[in-house]
Amino acid sequence: MSTEQVEDLVQRRYDAGFVTDIESDTVPPGLDESVVRLISAKKEEPEWMLEWRLAAFRRWLEMDEPEWAHVHYPKIDFQDISYYSAPKTEPKYQSWDEVDPKLIETYDKLGVPLHERAKLAGVAVDAVFDSVSVGTTFRKELAEAGVIFCSFSEAVKDYPELVKQYLGSVVPPGDNYYAALNSAVFSDGSFVFIPKGVRCPMELSTYFRINELNTGQFERTLIVAEDDSYVSYLEGCTAPMRDENQLHAAVVELVALDRAQIKYSTVQNWYPGDEEGKGGIYNFVTKRGDCRGVDSKISWTQVETGSAVTWKYPSCILRGDGSSGEFYSVALTHNFQQADTGTKMVHIGRNTKSHIISKGISAGRGQNAYRGLVQVHRRADNARNYTQCDSLLIGDRCGAHTFPYIETRNPTANVEHEASTSKISEDQLFYCLQRGIGEEDAVSMIVDGFCKEVFRELPMEFAVEAKKLLEVSLEGAVG
Amino acid sequence: MLKIENLHAEVGGKEILKGLSLEVAAGEVAAIMGPNGSGKSTLANVLSGRPGYEVTQGRVSYQGEDLLALSPEERACAGVFLAFQYPVEIPGVNNTYFLRAALNAQRKARGEDELDSMEFLKLVREKLKTLHIKDDLLHRAVNEGFSGGEKKRNEVFQMAVLEPRLGILDETDSGLDIDALKIVADGVNQLRGEDRAFVVVTHYQRLLDYIVPDSVHVLADGQIVKSGDKDLALKLESEGYGWVARESAA
Ligand SMILES: Nc1ncnc2c1ncn2[C@@H]1O[C@H](COP(=O)(O)OP(=O)(O)O)[C@@H](O)[C@H]1O
Ligand SMILES: [Mg+2]
Numbered sequence: 001m002s003t004e005q006v007e008d009l010v011q012r013r014y015d016a017g018f019v020t021d022i023e024s025d026t027v028p029p030g031l032d033e034s035v036v037r038l039i040s041a042k043k044e045e046p047e048w049m050l051e052w053r054l055a056a057f058r059r060w061l062e063m064d065e066p067e068w069a070h071v072h073y074p075k076i077d078f079q080d081i082s083y084y085s086a087p088k089t090e091p092k093y094q095s096w097d098e099v100d101p102k103l104i105e106t107y108d109k110l111g112v113p114l115h116e117r118a119k120l121a122g123v124a125v126d127a128v129f130d131s132v133s134v135g136t137t138f139r140k141e142l143a144e145a146g147v148i149f150c151s152f153s154e155a156v157k158d159y160p161e162l163v164k165q166y167l168g169s170v171v172p173p174g175d176n177y178y179a180a181l182n183s184a185v186f187s188d189g190s191f192v193f194i195p196k197g198v199r200c201p202m203e204l205s206t207y208f209r210i211n212e213l214n215t216g217q218f219e220r221t222l223i224v225a226e227d228d229s230y231v232s233y234l235e236g237c238t239a240p241m242r243d244e245n246q247l248h249a250a251v252v253e254l255v256a257l258d259r260a261q262i263k264y265s266t267v268q269n270w271y272p273g274d275e276e277g278k279g280g281i282y283n284f285v286t287k288r289g290d291c292r293g294v295d296s297k298i299s300w301t302q303v304e305t306g307s308a309v310t311w312k313y314p315s316c317i318l319r320g321d322g323s324s325g326e327f328y329s330v331a332l333t334h335n336f337q338q339a340d341t342g343t344k345m346v347h348i349g350r351n352t353k354s355h356i357i358s359k360g361i362s363a364g365r366g367q368n369a370y371r372g373l374v375q376v377h378r379r380a381d382n383a384r385n386y387t388q389c390d391s392l393l394i395g396d397r398c399g400a401h402t403f404p405y406i407e408t409r410n411p412t413a414n415v416e417h418e419a420s421t422s423k424i425s426e427d428q429l430f431y432c433l434q435r436g437i438g439e440e441d442a443v444s445m446i447v448d449g450f451c452k453e454v455f456r457e458l459p460m461e462f463a464v465e466a467k468k469l470l471e472v473s474l475e476g477a478v479g
Numbered sequence: 480m481l482k483i484e485n486l487h488a489e490v491g492g493k494e495i496l497k498g499l500s501l502e503v504a505a506g507e508v509a510a511i512m513g514p515n516g517s518g519k520s521t522l523a524n525v526l527s528g529r530p531g532y533e534v535t536q537g538r539v540s541y542q543g544e545d546l547l548a549l550s551p552e553e554r555a556c557a558g559v560f561l562a563f564q565y566p567v568e569i570p571g572v573n574n575t576y577f578l579r580a581a582l583n584a585q586r587k588a589r590g591e592d593e594l595d596s597m598e599f600l601k602l603v604r605e606k607l608k609t610l611h612i613k614d615d616l617l618h619r620a621v622n623e624g625f626s627g628g629e630k631k632r633n634e635v636f637q638m639a640v641l642e643p644r645l646g647i648l649d650e651t652d653s654g655l656d657i658d659a660l661k662i663v664a665d666g667v668n669q670l671r672g673e674d675r676a677f678v679v680v681t682h683y684q685r686l687l688d689y690i691v692p693d694s695v696h697v698l699a700d701g702q703i704v705k706s707g708d709k710d711l712a713l714k715l716e717s718e719g720y721g722w723v724a725r726e727s728a729a
Contacts, residue, residue: 426530427567431621434527434563435581435637436555436588445580449571449620 026085031078033057036184039084043153043187046160056173056183063177069340070369070401071309073282081247083185083218126151126190126206138202145201147231148193152220155191162193166224170253170290170317178249178284178311182218186251189219194229194260203459205234221252225260227293232263232459250285258293258320265458267466269306275335275364280308287314291323291349299326300343301457303466308337313371315344318352318380325354328454332470333366333398342371342403347383347413356387359451362398363474369401374415376408383413391421392450394443394474444471480505480676481526481546481645486537488525495521497701498537503645503694508667508677510687510712513698514720519680520564522698523649526678527561528554541645555581556588558644562634562651564680569621574633575603577621578640585641606639609669610662628659635666642670646677652686664689684716697723 027038036057040050065076126149142149148159155163173183190206206221225231254262264287271280283306289298300314316325327343345354360368368391376383391400402419424446432442447470448455455463481503488496495518503509513519525532526539528551539546546554569577583593594602607614612632622630631651638646651663667677667690679690687695687709695712697705699720704727705711715723 425567428569430529430551431563431567431569432577432581433551434529434555434561435577435641436552436585437577437581438552438584441580441584445572445577446569449569452571 026082029080029082031081031083031185035083039185039187042084043156045156048160048164049156052168052173053184053186056180057185059174060177060180060184063174063180065177066311069311069371070367070403071311071338071340073309073338076247076282078181084187126204141201146195146198147200147204148191149204150191152186152189152191152222155222159191159193162224163191163222166222166253166255168253170255170288171251171286176286179251179286182220182249182251182286186218186220189221189250191221192223192231192233194223194225194231196226197228198226199229200231203232203234205236207236217248217250219250221250222255223253223262223264224255225257225262225296227258227260229257230261230263232265234265234267234459236267236269247282248284250287252285252287252314254287254289254298256289256291256293256296256298256320256323259295260293261297261299262289263299264289264301264314266300266302266304267458267469268302268304268310269469271306271308280337281306282308283310283312285310285312287312288317288344289315289325290317291320291325291352293323294320294349295322296320297324297326299328299457301326301328301454302330302341303451303454303458303469304329304331304339304341305469310337310339310341312339312341313343315346316354317346317348318354318383319348320352321349322351323349324352326457327354327356327358328457329357330359330361330451330454330466330470331368331370332361332474333363333368334474335364335366337364338367340369340371342369342373344373345375345385347374347376347380347385350379350381351383352380353384354386356385356389357453358387358389359454360389360391360400361394361447361450361470362391362400363394364398366398367401368399369403371403371405373405373407375406376410376413376415378409380410381412383408383410383415385413385415387415387417389417389419390450391419392447393421393423440471440474443474447474480507480542481678482538482540484538486522486525486539487535488521489533489535490521490531494535495701496525499698499702501696501703503676503678505676506671506673507693508671508679508690510690510692510695510709511678511680511698512682512684512695512712512715517698518701519698520649521701523561523564523647523678523680526554526647527551527559552584553588556585560638560641560643560646562631562638562646562648564649564651564653566622566625566630566634568623568625570623572621574619574621575600575617578603578637581637582641603640606636610636610639610665612636612662627654628656631655632659632662635663639666639669644675646670646675647680648677649680650682651679652681652683660686661689684712687712699724699727 027035033054036053040053171179173180192204194200223233254264256262291298298316302314304310314327318325325345329341331339331341333339342358343356356372358370360370362368370389372387374385387404389402393400400421404417406415408415424443428446429442448467455466458466483499483501486496486499487494511519521532525534534547549557579599586593603617616633616636622633625633634651652660692709695707695709696703705723
């Protein structure tokens with residue numbers, strides 16, 4: 001099989017590309033202070049929340065869009081985007097019977113049943129549709145365990161003290177351009193609070209869906225795990241197929257106190273654009289975890305198959321002594337997709353550890369960059385880092401790039417970096433074919449093997465989903 | 480079972496097989512010997528349909544069918560198995576998983592039921608036992624980090640599980656100690672039977688002490704230049720290939 005044939009096998013199908021026909025309350029495109037006030041008013045927010053947004057907005061006005069990432073796209077016109085869209089039927093949080101059946105149907109089609117009868121076993125879901133949360137499952141069960149899991153809007157109303165204490169404490173509004181924009185206009189998202197000593201009894205999950213045309217999605221997630229608690233959280237995302245690019249700029253903040261553990265997994269499947277590179281989501285996301293307590297642990301696992309352009313560096317601030325951070329990533333780019341993704345591990349406390357496994361897969365004309373920073377501060381005695389960064393190329397028109405940065409100010413630091421680039425070789429494919437295994441099965445088997453170290457970090461059900469997603473994404477990659 | 484007539488094949492624009500003819504009957508084990516670079520692997524690759532090997536002339540019929548018209552995986556499903564001279568590594572793909580996918584793909588193509596993991600594991604354990612292969616092979620990734628000998632053993636193990644109609648072994652004995660050599664021989668001998676055939680490519684007559692061939696063929700410069708019975712292998716061993724070349728030139 002020739003290289004061109006290998007490449008041709010990448011003809012992708014995007015199952016989540018449908019549009020839900022539902023009446024929406026959408027703010028006209030454009031952004032100024034009055035829009036920020038309008039969003040805040042629509043959400044009936046308290047004054048402090050509005051002030052926080054306005055401060056962020058003023059910061060944003062003074063900032064410049066970052067251009068250092070290894071991605072290329074036409075300049076975004078921020079006045080051409082609508083910053084708020086909600087399904088017209090007001091979400092009723094008390095009963096699923098009052099939620100528009102079309103919304104429930106939408107999530108059913110996406111494989112995320114919300115209704116009582118069909119709920120995913122052992123997984124509580126918060127469903128975010130365009131700018132608002134339409135409902136959260138298993139609320140009662142979680143409340144009994146003392147766990148708070150609700151939409152961000154509810155949290156602002158019901159737990160203002162907690163939100164005030166932690167909001168922006170990991171990603172300050174002025175952190176970067178997109179974080180500032182998000183802080184000004186964020187519409188909804190999820191809030192999780194695990195009290196002292198509680199092991200969250202089930203997986204928590206948020207499912208983000210962009211539906212409306214020309215809207216951006218700016219959600220915020222805040223997870224706080226108190227001393228000796230544990231939570232595993234998963235986010236999934238999809239959007240309809242459209243010719244226009246759409247912007248998604250989220251902020252995720254994690255706080256782990258003494259000995260707390262947070263496991264955050266993402267299966268990102270935003271619409272990637274078509275074979276010619278038309279349309280798709282711009283995914284500019286700031287995700288950061290703060291290991292604030294001693295011996296705390298934050299683990300990021302991401303499987304990124306969607307979006308036209310991805311700009312995303314889930315990071316860990318290892319502040320507490322003995323804390324540890326992990327980053328496991330599979331990023332696949334196909335056709336004209338571009339991804340610049342990686343992580344930052346900032347070692348501040350003593351005896352802190354970080355572990356990075358990054359797997360980049362490029363097919364078609366996809367461009368995949370790993371960008372990682374490992375920073376060891378002066379006080380961080382005995383910091384340990386291990387980074388492994390592997391790239392797999394399918395065909396010869398795609399690219400893989402690695403930008404590892406290491407800054408250590410403590411001589412006891414031990415930082416290891418390993419990198420490899422390989423191609424799905426014709427020899428590997430032929431070996432499979434000779435045993436009777438078809439071409440597409442062979443490619444997904446080889447890719448799956450390449451990603452194994454990351455997949456085994458995902459919760460069981462999601463590992464299966466991630467595997468399937470990769471298969472679909474690579475459909476037509478070899479032929 | 481296999482009938483090759485006047486086969487010409489090119490690799491990278493260079494003609495390697497130059498009118499090769501060979502017939503292997505059902506039930507037969509044919510040994511192919513010949514100097515380095517004579518085209519033995521090329522023949523094995525052409526028969527299994529490896530990309531990059533272009534047939535410019537000739538015919539190959541297999542069980543009465545035009546073998547060259549089939550894709551590599553169709554040939555595999557029709558029972559053609561190649562034990563590779565250099566088996567490739569597939570990192571992260573579990574050996575058992577791989578082999579089960581292969582067996583089930585073949586069974587499916589033949590209209591047979593696929594085996595579930597329990598049935599498959601039972602089959603695999605039996606095969607390991609009869610071949611005296613240790614089961615740590617099952618838990619590792621396909622050929623990843625295997626020694627040369629382990630890779631060859633894995634090929635024979637796969638062959639035992641897939642039970643091909645036509646087994647082609649490309650220097651599976653090279654670089655093996657005597658115990659490993661016996662495993663290779665067992666692999667062939669246990670499958671040997673009326674409705675199967677083997678083409679065994681080897682450099683060394685010692686393998687043929689364990690797999691007694693029905694015919695021995697000398698491949699030189701892209702053609703079969705001499706055929707005989709197992710005594711031919713002994714003669715090649717003691718006298719080398721020079722006399723064959725001189726004889727065929729005369
Ligand atoms: N991919 C290739 N491109 C060009 N020449 C090749 C290639 N593969 C094999 N050859 C040449 O074909 C000839 C036969 O090779 P091969 O079939 O491997 O011989 P054998 O297995 O008998 O040692 C050798 O001269 C070798 O250099
Ligand atoms: Mg050879």
